[in-house]
Amino acid sequence: MTLTTIIPSLRRSIPDPLSADRWPEHTVATTTDVLVAGISLLRLVELCGTPCVHTAAAVVPGTHGRPSPTAQACVVVVRILDVERMPADPTASTRPLRVIVDGDLGHAHPVPSEARLVGRVSTARRVVAECVSSDEQTVVVPVPEDIHVGDLLAVPCVDTVPLRALREH
Template structure:
């Protein structure tokens, strides 16, 4: 339990701590952003659009063997395209496909400050997305993302991924049915 979990009002002035082993090296949280190797993830989303991916070296383990060499890992940024509040919790839709290597319990809301407590949200596949079969195998096996309870459409969410990704791996392939030439 952290101080920001006990006193949620502190989240406006102190960023939630992050697990350094789950994020790339030189990752710095702020109250409304995450910087990886001095690159702002919210600014990256402004420039590149969403979904987007930033790749950097993994953090070294606490006790590293002599033959350890850093591997690449990524931070993905996605926009929230839909929010439904149900009696059982939140259901989110993102404009990205969640890769299997995503560390979803380390997800961060970026772009705005919030003092709302973090809550689990089920992430559903977008309608018409054909490439999401691996990430969302069945309706009961949907991915669970931990986000602030006041998440809204248009918010940006970033999360670390344990391997280096390309944009193609997180971009949703939308299939249009009934289109004529």
């Protein structure tokens, strides 16, 4: 558990830590963005729209960020199209969420535990949400409880994924 998990208001001044082994080479988080090999994911979305994918060298596990000479990894950025809050369960501490995104993460081999909001700071606690594409591919990801339509999610993926595999058919 990280300090930003325990005290979410700290996210305004320090970014959530990244697991260096799960992201592509030279990935750095800021409070509102993620830079992969020097490329801002927010700027990439400005230029390309969503869904979009950025590929770079994978990291050799256990090296705290040393790039692999052969393996590749990528980050997929998707936009939230709809947020459905499920009926409250009296025995649960939170209401489950279902978010509809504009890209199919099911074929991307995502690392859902590392998904993160980009584009704005959220001080809401994280909850588990079903992240669903329009063709009903589902991936379970942690998202801020205050997630809303238009938000961007960046999700690191093992290996590479072509953009056409993310697009809805």
